[in-house]
Amino acid sequence: MGVLVRIPTPLRTLTKGAAEVQADAGTVGDLIEVLERQFPGLKDRLVEDGGQLRRFINIYINQEDIRFLQGATTTLKQGDEVSIVPAIAGGR
Amino acid sequence: MERPLDRVKGLKCRECGRPYPASPVHVCEFCFGPLELDYDYEVIRARISRARVEAGPKSIWRYADLLPLDLESGEPRIGAAVGFTPLVRARNLAEEWGVRELYVKNDSVSHPTCSFKDRVVAMAIGKAREFGFDTVACASTGNLANSVAAHAAQARLRSYIFIPAGLEQGKVTATLVYDPTVVEVAGTYDEVNRLCAEIGDRYHWAFVNINLRPYYAEGSKTYGYEIAEQLGWRAPAHVVVPCAGGSLLTKIAKALQELTLLGLIPERRTSMYAAQAAGCGPIVTMIQKDTDVLTPVRPQTICKSLAIGNPADGYYAYRAAKDSGGYGEYATDEEIVEGMRLLARAEGIFAETAGGVTVAATRKLIESGRIPRDEPIVMCVTGNGLKTPEPLHDRLGSGASIQPSLAAFDRALADLKSKTGT
Numbered sequence: 292m293g294v295l296v297r298i299p300t301p302l303r304t305l306t307k308g309a310a311e312v313q314a315d316a317g318t319v320g321d322l323i324e325v326l327e328r329q330f331p332g333l334k335d336r337l338v339e340d341g342g343q344l345r346r347f348i349n350i351y352i353n354q355e356d357i358r359f360l361q362g363a364t365t366t367l368k369q370g371d372e373v374s375i376v377p378a379i380a381g382g383r
Numbered sequence: 384m385e386r387p388l389d390r391v392k393g394l395k396c397r398e399c400g401r402p403y404p405a406s407p408v409h410v411c412e413f414c415f416g417p418l419e420l421d422y423d424y425e426v427i428r429a430r431i432s433r434a435r436v437e438a439g440p441k442s443i444w445r446y447a448d449l450l451p452l453d454l455e456s457g458e459p460r461i462g463a464a465v466g467f468t469p470l471v472r473a474r475n476l477a478e479e480w481g482v483r484e485l486y487v488k489n490d491s492v493s494h495p496t497c498s499f500k501d502r503v504v505a506m507a508i509g510k511a512r513e514f515g516f517d518t519v520a521c522a523s524t525g526n527l528a529n530s531v532a533a534h535a536a537q538a539r540l541r542s543y544i545f546i547p548a549g550l551e552q553g554k555v556t557a558t559l560v561y562d563p564t565v566v567e568v569a570g571t572y573d574e575v576n577r578l579c580a581e582i583g584d585r586y587h588w589a590f591v592n593i594n595l596r597p598y599y600a601e602g603s604k605t606y607g608y609e610i611a612e613q614l615g616w617r618a619p620a621h622v623v624v625p626c627a628g629g630s631l632l633t634k635i636a637k638a639l640q641e642l643t644l645l646g647l648i649p650e651r652r653t654s655m656y657a658a659q660a661a662g663c664g665p666i667v668t669m670i671q672k673d674t675d676v677l678t679p680v681r682p683q684t685i686c687k688s689l690a691i692g693n694p695a696d697g698y699y700a701y702r703a704a705k706d707s708g709g710y711g712e713y714a715t716d717e718e719i720v721e722g723m724r725l726l727a728r729a730e731g732i733f734a735e736t737a738g739g740v741t742v743a744a745t746r747k748l749i750e751s752g753r754i755p756r757d758e759p760i761v762m763c764v765t766g767n768g769l770k771t772p773e774p775l776h777d778r779l780g781s782g783a784s785i786q787p788s789l790a791a792f793d794r795a796l797a798d799l800k801s802k803t804g805t
Contacts, residue, residue, distance in 0.1 A: 300584050301412040310584070336413070346698060347398070347415035351577060354570075356693065358679050376580045377410040379417040379596065379695050 292317065292367045296326065297374040305330045319350060320363040322373065337375070347378045390430075391451050394597055395421040397699075405451070407514050407589065409596040417695075418597045420451050428645050433616055436608075436647075441467045443502055443605040449641060450605075451598050452509045461512065461538045462505025464494045466605050470613035473762070475729040476742075480749055484759040486619070487726070488610050490766070491734050496533050496557065497767035498526035498735075499606055499631065506602035507591035508534040516589035517541060522579040523592075524572050524627070524688050525554030526735075526766050531591055532561035543588065545579050547572045550687060553770045571682060573693045592628075603631045607638025610761055611648050618648055620758035621709070623656040623745045625737040625765055626666045627691045629700030632657055635763075636703045654709035656754070657700055658744030660684035660719065666694055667711035669701040677701075685716045685774040686736040688766060710753045714743035720774055722746070726764070733768035 293315050298306050306312055314329065316322035327334035339345055350357045351374040357365050367373070394403040398416025409418050431448045439445030443466030447454045469489045477485040490499035504527065511519050520543040521531045528544045535542035542563035546555070547570060558565055568575045583590045591599050611618055618639045624632040636655050642648045659667045662684030665677055677697040682690035694700070704711055714722060722742035726732050734742070741762050748754045768775075783795040 297581065299410075299580075301410055301415065304412075336415075345415055347410070347417070349577070349693070354574060354577070356573075356577075356679055359681075374577070374581060376577055377415050378693075379410055379415070 292369045292371065294322065294367050294369075294371040294373050296322070297372070299375055299377055301377065302333065302336060302375065305333050305336070316367055318363065318367060319352070319357055319365045319373075322367065323363075349376050349378045350374070351376065388451070388453055390423055390426045390448065392421040392423050394418040407510075407516075407594045409594050417699075420597055420601055422449075424641075424644060431645060431647070433612075433647055436612065443467070443505065443602065446605055446608045449608065449638075450506065451601055452506060453513060459505070459509055461508050461534055462501065465501045465505040466493070467609060468493055470610060470761075471730065471732065473730050476725070479729060480746060480756075482749060482754075482756040482760060486610075486614075486759070486761045487730060487732060487764050488606065488613075488761055489732060489764050490606065491732065491738065491764050491768065496526070496529040497770065498530065499603070499763075499765040500526045500530040501534075502605050503527075503599045503602035504530040504534045504591060507531075507589070507595045507599035508538050508540070510595055510598040511540065511589035511591070512538060514589065516587075518543065518586075518588040519591060520579070520583075520588045521545065521591045522572070522576045524690060525550050525558070525770065526688055527592065528558040528565070529554060529770075532558045532563040535563060536561040545575050545582075547575050551771050551773055553772065557770060572691050573679070576691075576693075600630050600634060603634035604638040604641070606631065606763070607635035608642065610635070611639060611642050614759070616648050618643070618651045618653045619761045620651070621654050621656065621754050621760045622763065623658050623741055623748065623754075623760070624763045625689055625741045626657040626659050626700055626711075627689045627694065627737075629657070629666050629694045629696035631763070631765070632700045633696055633703045636707060653707060654754075655704050655707045656709045656744070656748055657704050657711035658741045659711065659713055660686040660689055660740055661713040661715045662686075663690050663692055664711075664713045665692060666697050666700045666704075667713050669697065670704050670709075670711035673705070675701060684719075686714075686719055686740055688735060688737045688771070689740060710748065712744035712747045712753075714740045714747075716774070718743035718747075720778055723768060723775065724779075727768070732764060734764045735766035735768050735771040736774060737766055738764040738768070 316325045396411035396416045399414045471487045473485040493501045518541040522545045544565045583593045657666045663682035679693040719739035722739035726742045785791040785795045
């Protein structure tokens with residue numbers, strides 16, 4: 292499914308500066324593979340060696356944290372907006 | 384413009400150790416770990432002493448040698464009177480609970496906005512000026528909003544304050560009065576925070592708790608320094624800290640470690656305890672289940688200032704509590720209100736709901752034997768009850784209401800006495 296992916300500043304060196312990219316993928320897990328093919332090196336920055344999403348990365352689909360959905364197996368729909376956001380922010 | 388400080392080497396990723404220049408960045412480009420200040424402690428050690436601190440101003444700036452702001456050129460213009468709040472010996476509460484030495488570090492009377500956020504904001508806004516920003520911003524559940532708006536006004540900077548819908552009216556009013564631009568977002572704090580991370584990527588503003596976070600967070604250390612100095616230059620054995628994002632707990636621990644490293648206090652293990660609302664306790668859950676994986680929650684609590692379901696420093700707060708031999712405890716909404724009333728009734732301190740969480744959690748930790756009764760305990764009260772009176776409505780005694788005559792008062796008094804049996 293075609294989705295819009297928002298890329299945070301630290302990863303834009305890999306996307307040639309693009310803040311938003313289009314990708315076709317069925318699930319969040321697939322999306323990471325697809326992004327890796329489009330932008331080699333991206334997967335390594337998002338995922339630890341064991342395949343787990345890095346501790347300090349949060350992924351949102353249409354503003355919803357994927358940890359409230361089905362994590363990496365969450366399915367994507369045409370037109371979904373996916374945000375990759377560094378976890379370290381906030382106070383109160 | 385900023386000039387280099389000899390005590391600050393730069394920023395460093397807490398996870399992978401990669402160095403970064405001291406600039407408005409907060410996340411490691413490689414592993415997304417948090418960036419922290421990297422100090423040259425030899426430079427600090429050569430300069431600092433108890434006498435030098437004690438001769439300093441009665442504010443957080445007495446610890447300027449341990450902070451990342453450039454103050455060599457004189458006194459700070461922003462937040463000059465922040466900090467050095469009372470450390471109150473809670474004798475009545477200690478007696479009720481059967482503990483020997485109990486203290487309240489009382490930031491409910493922090494200048495200027497009555498919460499510990501003045502400490503972090505003074506740091507962040509000072510740094511925003513050094514970096515040359517003209518606009519500051521924050522995501523906030525209220526206390527931070529108050530403080531950013533106030534300090535931005537002082538600094539004559541524009542401010543954008545993002546808050547979740549449905550905050551206590553007192554906190555909204557105490558933000559709007561400084562005339563910032565307030566943006567109320569239809570969502571939870573976590574949603575506001577995520578939005579702000581994205582806004583921060585697009586607009587080049589100084590988000591105090593995002594791109595200025597390394598500097599902002601350093602302000603929390605002053606809370607820990609003051610506890611140690613006010614105890615007569617010694618660390619307490621136990622500190623109970625209300626946790627939202629979890630940063631304060633980690634920074635109090637760091638402050639005590641720094642003072643020990645610099646030889647300003649004798650070595651002693653201080654156990655750190657996280658206090659959270661039962662309806663939003665992801666950090667306490669990590670501690671009690673002993674897992675380093677944070678599971679975010681959707682907050683359901685009257686304690687809005689602690690309603691962060693996805694705490695940024697959750698992992699580090701968990702580590703600091705575990706590594707220090709501390710623990711974590713929840714407080715239900717009823718216990719929060721009871722905690723607020725207890726602190727007021729016993730010690731004459733009106734804390735906000737987060738203070739109620741701390742008091743309730745401390746009591747449970749003592750009763751369960753997690754905190755021993757014969758060692759010094761500090762409870763962290765970080766905000767003022769006048770900002771969050773809503774949960775107390777209909778839960779307090781109402782006294783009497785009478786006509787202006789002596790006879791009416793006599794009748795009312797007899798009535799009250801018969802009700803209370805005194």
